[in-house]
Amino acid sequence: MHFEYCPHCGTKTVLREMGDDGAVPYCEGCRQPLFDMFSTCVLSVVQAPDGKLALIRQSYGQQDYFVGVAGYMKPGETAEQAALREISEEIGIAARNIRFLFSKWHDAKGQLMLCFCAESDETAFRLSGEVSEAKWFTPEEAQHAVRPGSIIEQTVRAANPAKS
Numbered sequence: 001m002h003f004e005y006c007p008h009c010g011t012k013t014v015l016r017e018m019g020d021d022g023a024v025p026y027c028e029g030c031r032q033p034l035f036d037m038f039s040t041c042v043l044s045v046v047q048a049p050d051g052k053l054a055l056i057r058q059s060y061g062q063q064d065y066f067v068g069v070a071g072y073m074k075p076g077e078t079a080e081q082a083a084l085r086e087i088s089e090e091i092g093i094a095a096r097n098i099r100f101l102f103s104k105w106h107d108a109k110g111q112l113m114l115c116f117c118a119e120s121d122e123t124a125f126r127l128s129g130e131v132s133e134a135k136w137f138t139p140e141e142a143q144h145a146v147r148p149g150s151i152i153e154q155t156v157r158a159a160n161p162a163k164s
């Protein structure tokens with residue numbers, strides 16, 4: 001989000017040179033720079049002891065492909081905490097050994113995606129209302145259940161570097 005108006009007081013912003021950052025929107029009312037803002041999301045695959053990966057279908061949105069467990073970060077939590085919280089909320093599994101894989105800019109949504117793999121001994125799902133289906137896939141099956149070229153496809157591959 002590029003601020004043409006100050007989100008605090010509604011004043012139209014002006015561009016001000018801010019050193020290495022170049023021209024940045026600035027509120028002369030609040031006397032503060034308003035750097036471009038974007039959302040940061042966490043995206044996870046959960047791995048069972050047998051190596052299978054959990055993927056989901058969302059109640060809303062397209063149903064052709066499975067996706068990972070994803071959500072927005074909240075203020076005050078680390079990315080790892082957010083990823084574990086989303087896994088718990090969406091599929092009812094207490095995961096552990098959360099491992100950061102990579103980050104990726106999601107151009108279409110203007111979001112920064114932080115991609116994780118977590119482990120779990122639990123294999124029984126308790127789905128939230130946002131999730132219509134959750135399923136365990138072998139790593140091979142998982143690569144074909146997700147949209148080709150998607151960030152979740154890269155996450156599935158990164159979760160199993162030896163198999164790709």
Ligand SMILES: [Zn+2]
Pocket residue numbers: 006007008009010011027028029030031
């Ligand atoms: Zn302002």
